[in-house]
Amino acid sequence: MLSTTGLPQGAVPKLERPGPLRDRVYEALLELITTRALQPGQHLVESELAGHLGVSRQPVREALQRLSTEGWVDLRPAQGAFVHEPTEEEADQLLTVRTLLEAEAARLAATHAGTEAITALEELCEEGERAVAADDVDGAVAMNARLHAKVMELAGNKVLAELAAQVDRRVRWYYTPVARQRGHQSWIEHRELIAAIADRDEQRATAVMRAHTEHTRKMYHEREN
Amino acid sequence: MLSTTGLPQGAVPKLERPGPLRDRVYEALLELITTRALQPGQHLVESELAGHLGVSRQPVREALQRLSTEGWVDLRPAQGAFVHEPTEEEADQLLTVRTLLEAEAARLAATHAGTEAITALEELCEEGERAVAADDVDGAVAMNARLHAKVMELAGNKVLAELAAQVDRRVRWYYTPVARQRGHQSWIEHRELIAAIADRDEQRATAVMRAHTEHTRKMYHEREN
DNA sequence: GCGCCGTAGACTGTAGGCGAAAGACAATTC
DNA sequence: GAATTGTCTTTCGCCTACAGTCTACGGCGC
Secondary structure (H helix, E strand, O other): OOOOOOOOOOOOOOOOOOOOHHHHHHHHHHHHHHOOOOOOOOEEOHHHHHHHHOOOHHHHHHHHHHHHHOOOEEEEOOOEEEEOOOOHHHHHHHHHHHHHHHHHHHHHHHHHOOHHHHHHHHHHHHHHHHHHHOOOHHHHHHHHHHHHHHHHHHHOOHHHHHHHHHHHHHHHHHHHHHHOOOOHHHHHHHHHHHHHHHOOOHHHHHHHHHHHHHHHHHHHHHHHO | OOOOOOOOOOOOOOOOOOOOHHHHHHHHHHHHHHOOOOOOOOEEOHHHHHHHHOOOHHHHHHHHHHHHHOOOEEEEOOOEEEEOOOOHHHHHHHHHHHHHHHHHHHHHHHHHOOHHHHHHHHHHHHHHHHHHHOOOHHHHHHHHHHHHHHHHHHHOOHHHHHHHHHHHHHHHHHHHHHHOOOOHHHHHHHHHHHHHHHOOOHHHHHHHHHHHHHHHHHHHHHHHO
8 A cells, every 4th residue: 555656645735625615615604603694593595695605506505404404504494594593492402412422532531541642631731721821712712622622532432523523513602602701610620631531530530521511501501690 | 363264273184295305315315225225335326316216416415415414325525425334333333322322311311201201101111012022023123212212202302312313223224133133131121211210210210221222232242253 | 468548438516597485565355 | 444365576496407527448658
């Protein structure tokens, strides 16, 4: 399986090909939805979006189709696509599921993690703490996402990872105002989590992660009062 | 909100409307895949399917799109759709996730279930046992699915239910040869589960359901030897 | 004989168009 | 004046057509 060209394997930029149009439309729409440029309940007219993005209706339709199966838009027959309107109940259920998935990921990570993986986690944690100390909210949020993603990767379960990724994005969409406020305490909990994983302590890793994600739910409900 | 026509409210058959074509194509293809009429790895040519189903390529494309996001087919760019080939690793991961989701459903069901719900569960269980006693394998499998669906319904978490439904169908696809053999023991475990739910015992319900789904995994691995 | 290149076929990706259903609004009737 | 009905516009669902890309095979040079 060796290349005969002598070129290093990864160095070739792969001849940047702008993948299928539908995927780019999908990402564009997802961006517009998560940033609230398209508001919940809004009617998404295919021809309008197509014109706005400079493509035909077909790729737009396929992107909407996918967004529908992932729960971002509701596709009412013969009426079109509407940005999904999250309810309190659904948000709560989503958090329940996220807690479940993340806790399992922590447990699996505790069973599989090697030493080099743990140092990687600690580096991510440090970087996140630096961002918090520097009041870099966006950076802290980004590092938080990367840390959780790393834990999920260590769990080594792709099915779990895929589900968690979807649930996570939707949770972040619902809770954007909240998530940005949880700065300091969050990273203390991250430290505990890493320690538990390093100790190969499944029980504790699960418990810590469960408590960690449940805190987000509490924050949300407190905000309502 | 009374009708002035004098027609009985529910008796009108609602004018059977054959929903969107893409949905029917989706279900047709899903049926073909789960029944192995379309084998794993097989190249699905859009025009072929379209001609075979008597529709144009468009609904077929949209159905394939959806099947792709749900993990039934792989969509390689500029090459088309291929029926997903399940690997040992993936099957195992899928089972892990299913165990997780079902166990959580059992826990939630134990916290919410009312008395009438429990009698409903027991009726389903009885019917399943009758099917087993009568060597009605298809009937037993169907009742098994309905029982699990009922537990999921009692959990009252729609997000969880949707994820579990998807995972479940794929598990059933991977394990069809196995699932059909687990007849008798399975229903004993169901009885235990219902008892735990009736006692509002979250811990026990979770543990029983976990053991129950894990048995399927064991059966699978034993089969390989 | 072996390997490379070019060409042809097949299939996907995208665009545009037509018929039909749903909602809005105005005209009409009681 | 209120309800109903007819019409009209908007938008979707599906089909057809065309362009781009990948694969396979046969010819050509070494």
